[in-house]
Amino acid sequence: MISTGNDIVSLNAINITRTNDPRFYSKILSTPESKLYNKQVAAVIPFENFVWLLWSIKESAYKYLQRITPDLLFTPVKFEVTQLHLPDAYRFISFNKDQLSSVGFEGLSAFEAIITFGADTLYSRSIIYNELICTVVHTNKDFSNTHWGIKFIEDEEYTNQSSAVREFLIENLQKISGFDKVAFSKDQHNIPVIITGNSKTFPVSLSHHEHFIAYSFQYSSI
Amino acid sequence: MTRHEILDELKKVIAPYTTNKEMLAGIDDQTDLIRDLKINSANLVDIIIDAEAKYDIEIDYDVADKMMIVGSCIDVISEKVNEK
Numbered sequence: 234m235i236s237t238g239n240d241i242v243s244l245n246a247i248n249i250t251r252t253n254d255p256r257f258y259s260k261i262l263s264t265p266e267s268k269l270y271n272k273q274v275a276a277v278i279p280f281e282n283f284v285w286l287l288w289s290i291k292e293s294a295y296k297y298l299q300r301i302t303p304d305l306l307f308t309p310v311k312f313e314v315t316q317l318h319l320p321d322a323y324r325f326i327s328f329n330k331d332q333l334s335s336v337g338f339e340g341l342s343a344f345e346a347i348i349t350f351g352a353d354t355l356y357s358r359s360i361i362y363n364e365l366i367c368t369v370v371h372t373n374k375d376f377s378n379t380h381w382g383i384k385f386i387e388d389e390e391y392t393n394q395s396s397a398v399r400e401f402l403i404e405n406l407q408k409i410s411g412f413d414k415v416a417f418s419k420d421q422h423n424i425p426v427i428i429t430g431n432s433k434t435f436p437v438s439l440s441h442h443e444h445f446i447a448y449s450f451q452y453s454s455i
Numbered sequence: 456m457t458r459h460e461i462l463d464e465l466k467k468v469i470a471p472y473t474t475n476k477e478m479l480a481g482i483d484d485q486t487d488l489i490r491d492l493k494i495n496s497a498n499l500v501d502i503i504i505d506a507e508a509k510y511d512i513e514i515d516y517d518v519a520d521k522m523m524i525v526g527s528c529i530d531v532i533s534e535k536v537n538e539k
Contacts, residue, residue, distance in 0.1 A: 242497060260500045285497075292496060307496070308520035391474060391493040399475070423490070442495055 236436035236451045237379055238297030238370040240289045243443035244282065245364055252281040261288050261309045275406050278361065286344060286366050287314050290357045293370035296438055297355060303422035314447045316347040328362040334382030334405050369438075369449040380409060381449040383406045389443050398439045398446035402427075409452060461529050463509075468505045472498040483524025490495055496532070510536055 251257050258267075261284055265338070270283050271354055278286070291312040292407035299305045335341070344359040346375075348370070359368040369381050382405055386397045399417045406415055406427060414430035424432045437450040456464075466479055473479055473492040488494045488502070501512050503522055512535035514522070523525040 244498070247500070251501070254504075256507070257500060257504055260503060288497065306523070307499075307522035309500075311520075393496075442497060 236297075236300070237381075237438050237449040238293040239381065239438040239439045239440050239447055239449035240292040240294065240296065240368050241383065241442050241445050241447040242285045242289050242366040243407050243445050244285065246284055246443040247281060249281045252284050252388055258284045261291070263313055265311045266314050270273075271315065273319060274317065277319055282361065282366065286359055286361065286368075287327065289359060289366045289368040290314055290346050290348055290370065293357060293368045293438075297370045297372070298350060298353060298365050300422075300424055300436060303424070309312060312348055312350045314348050316360065318345040320344060320362055323361075325363055328364045328383070328385065330385075332382065332384040332401070334380070336378065336380045336409075337376045338379075339377075365445050367441075367445075369448050371451070378453040379449060380405070381443060381447065383447045385444055385448055387444070391441075394441035394446055395439075398441050398448060401435060401446060402439065402448040402450075403449075404433075406450070406452070456533070458529050458533065461532050461536075462525070464509060465506070465525065465528060465532070468502060468509055469494070472502060482525050484524070486525040488523050488525070488528075497521070506532060512536060512539070 266287060270280060270281055274283060277424050288309060291309045292383050294312050295307045298364050324340045338358045341360060344361065346357045348355050348357060355370050355372060356374050357368050357370045361367060367383050369379055382401060384401050386394065403417060412429045416428045418426050418428050420426050424441050426436050437448060440447045457484055466482065471481060472494045475492050478492060486492065489496060499522065506526055514531060514535065516529050519532065521531055
């Protein structure tokens with residue numbers, strides 16, 4: 234089963250001056266993508282957030298496609314965001330909570346994008362707060378069974394981030410699925426998977442950056 | 456520059472982006488920047504930009520994807536330095 238790909242960027246951790254340097258953003262954006270930063274987009278988000286939004290979309294797409302092609306290498310400019318749609322009535326607000334989890338993006342101010350890599354076309358939804366950008370990529374436009382979560386953690390040490398995101402995922406998955414036993418593991422290609430009580434596995438996507446952790450997975454109880 | 460000299464300088468480039476200083480001291484050609492040194496992928500472009508400044512080279516996008524394994528980083532830097 235192919236799941237989702239996700240990514241989270243802590244905007245407090247980015248270097249704004251460096252991000253606005255063409256030597257930097259040209260490693261992430263292609264020339265056509267730079268043109269997506271038009272007047273409408275510029276009125277909503279600063280350029281540095283635009284660069285990291287596209288990074289987040291590309292990284293999520295890479296994580297998705299790496300499940301199909303485990304040896305895939307990540308070259309940001311080879312993942313092309315061809316369309317970017319702004320949410321209606323978007324406004325900058327603070328995350329201002331310990332955690333947020335949901336299924337789908339209905340009713341949320343999500344940035345929608347289409348991304349291509351070679352012959353593959355993928356779809357993304359991104360949520361932007363003052364402090365973070367969180368993206369989930371899926372193979373089609375239907376995110377109604379896409380579960381995702383974001384959490385603030387005090388400890389930004391890498392190993393602890395990694396443990397915290399697994400715990401966060403398992404806690405929410407158990408609430409959603411009703412599975413008594415779920416365990417985290419990695420498959421032979423180092424892709425994170427969840428093993429349920431009946432020994433079934435399904436892939437999940439995990440991400441962490443500085444004080445934020447995030448997960449996404451595809452699940453339907455029907 | 457020899458591969459050993461490039462490796463020594465590369466450690467200094469990578470140092471600000473990893474907290475795993477013990478492993479950084481012992482990196483070799485097989486070391487993976489993300490899996491082994493726990494470098495956040497968001498810092499990979501920083502490493503490329505810093506390497507460009509350190510060696511006065513330009514690393515273009517079609518070789519940037521090789522900059523995840525230390526040995527490949529050294530290959531790319533060595534090739535670019537020798538082109539100068």
